Amino acid sequence: MAEATGWLLDVYAEEDGITLWLLTDDDKRLRLRMEFVVTFYAAGDFSLLRQAWIYLKQKDVRLERTIRRDLFLGERDVMAVTTSDPANIHKLFGDLQRQFPALDYYDADIPITLRFIAQSNVHLLGRCRVILDGEWVQTIEPLSSPWGIDPTPIPLRILTLTPDCNPAIRKPRQLHVKYNQREYSLSLDSPRAFLISLKADLQRLDPDLILTDYGDTWLLPQLIQWSEETGIELNLNRDRERHVLTRKANSYFAYGQVTFRGAQAHLFGRWHIDRKNAMSFGEYGLEGAMEQARVTGIGVQEMARKSPGAGITAMQMLTAQRNNTMVPVQKQQVEGKKTLAELIRADHGGLIYQPIIGLHGNVAQIDFSSMYPAIMVKHNISPETVGRTTKGVSTSVGQDDAPEGLIPKALRPLLEKRLMLKNILSDLDPRDCRVETLKARAAALKWLLVVCFGYLGYKNARFGKIESHEAVTAMSRELMLQAKEVAEDMGFTVLHMYVDCLFVQQAGFHKPSDFTQLMNAIEEKTGIPIALEGVFKWVAFLASKRDARVPVPNQYFGAFQDGSLKYRGIELRRRDTTLWVRKIQLKALESLAHANTPREFADRVPEVMKLVEDAKRDLRMGRVPLGELVIRQRLSRTIEAYKTPSPAAHAARQLQAHGRQFAPGQSLEFLFARNAIGVHAWELDEMLDLGKLDTKRYCRLMDRAMQTIFDPILSHMFTWRLF
């Protein structure tokens, strides 16, 4: 028997168990095998279950009648179906479901990594010790916890591959290769020579992670094609018995918009992450994706491409598995009856105050830290604890005295870890080398916490229930009102409240320490941690562009005392704003950030206006690079479905004429042009003649962005006649 210790990199299903990849302490990559059985359950009408039993008897499975817990229905008589072939459980379940659709199924679609973690307590990317008989794992034990604040860094070998241009626009000529500090380029002119070089590099470097740009949508499919054409065998997997796993592109509707997800290429034994097809990679990078994989139990390749919601679902599944609760394939729990008045009272979101329009000096922004998850944990809000009738009384919020619900149980360690990371970050010097990594990990956890509330009400959430969703918002509104009352009792003016943050002001209060007493009082009253985001030298709350008397709650900008800016809802934050407008608006705000008071803000207006005039002159003289004028918009439907085509749809039609295909949710770039359709697709081979650029339209966009900045003071000073 041999023993090895190291980091668990990957787990996947095989026909006779599972494969594990271990990065050992002596820098070896071990492919290990382990016997592993998986079980799913069926419940329902007994006569149907008997038929299903007879149907399954012909298959290679073990059947058992047992009692298991459903979160909502309690103990249920179920048929347990156990197979030693985890790779084919989906087929087995699919066949059974087609034959017996009226049965309720549980635990049938739990990812293999979660089953493994629930059984062994060894988490992905965690340290573990294995006792081996050849390549077969006899025992495996965890040496670390996913909730550890300072995990031992994994000595990953990372190979980065990036083409010299976007393959969707033009054919790449070179592939840039980066490994450690070394960088070089491989020519793509001859596929044969290129494949031989790349194959040699892969064998020599044996990377754990291949990090690419356009790897999913172009590079890996292209490599497979060239390999077939040239006859040069190139297996990108470390597991030689596997082929690259490809998934098709798709469009789906989520968070109120159609999103396009490109094709995917997954590897076995090593990871492949396409930075251009990884959902939030730009925000928290590899460290964040690894942190999410660590706490959710979903593999790094999957987690990098999936939404945080998938991570939260996985955490709930893992908690359910550990608590012997079955995970339903289809949630059947429905909303309880509500009268008209009850519905009107319950069906609300977070509290949003109408801000006081204008420019305000010395304003503190205080935020509840992870408010919604904190409410869920503190008040035990979970689908099974909310809306239950106890002693003849229906509870509309969580039952504090009930056993801890599944959702709070899943969230508590996550919430605690994020708060600890935030505390560590606040104590560190910003120049400390650990800051970037900790920030990325905290951001990754933050996103999981952000979506966990939505998943209480999300239609496809396994453990969602609309009443628990409503209970969280009801509690948040109550807490915000409590915070407001505390602030007003202490003499503060509340300028604005937005879901989980308050903007307060009091004459003579301008240092962060001036607000400590208030924060302590709010925390004591509400029981939810609160933090000072900062004290603004000045902050502007904006009015509606249509009606100057109506404030817009989610649009504001301001400068903190250290000169840093915070802006929400303005052009600078919008993805469809051109880089040129964003740059000038940011420069304008940076200039205004030197002002220490609202009065000084007004003094700086002429300087900013000159900046804008110079920018416009540069535009008219053709001195602005066209790349900075590109507009990026998303297609919300198929091109044919547009009755009145948007500029993006016009650009898509231009490209369609050149053979490009578009799916709903895909973004595309264009310039505003003085031609029949008003746009010029950026991806077209022919460049736009500078004389055809619609400079007037760009100037209008600039004016609008500047109007946003100046409105708070100009409405009081003089009419808008500056441009």
Add this chain to the structure above:
Amino acid sequence: MDILPVLKTGKLIAVYTSDAACTESMSLIAELGLRGAVTILDGGNRYRPYQVATFLRRKMVDISIAANRLLSRRAFTCYEMNTLLSSTPSLNHPCLILDLLNTFYDDHVSTYEAYRLLKSCLGQMQRLVLSGPVVVTLPPPLADDRDFLLEQVCRQADEVMIQEAPVCGPTQPSLF
């Protein structure tokens, strides 16, 4: 479109309009609420409680009695719609099912599964019809490949009321 006069026990009425008869059904709910209890099952987030309250206020000062008779539940998936219908008791008061098919167009659910669930839902509706009138509102199908679901509901209905979307007259194109 006046639905009220044709309501009677044993009758399943399907109302097909471009917006699932949003305003008409809210007005109908308010009218029925003045007379007695109503069950509202919402499959497409079509229930507008404020609009119903406004309609009620036009008829009475204190709307609390009528408001307490309007009992609603929402379904967010077709599985939930099936569970909603099967858990709704047969009572001798009207039942309104708003945008019944919305959740059946979900592309996460296979066409066969949507068909199977709708069949089950229609069975439950037949049960409800025996004790009180049932009104189903239906907008145009969201997915072309599932328009047979709409046909299936209309086939089972005792009366189908259709209101075509108003056709816009020719407009003068602008010169500039």
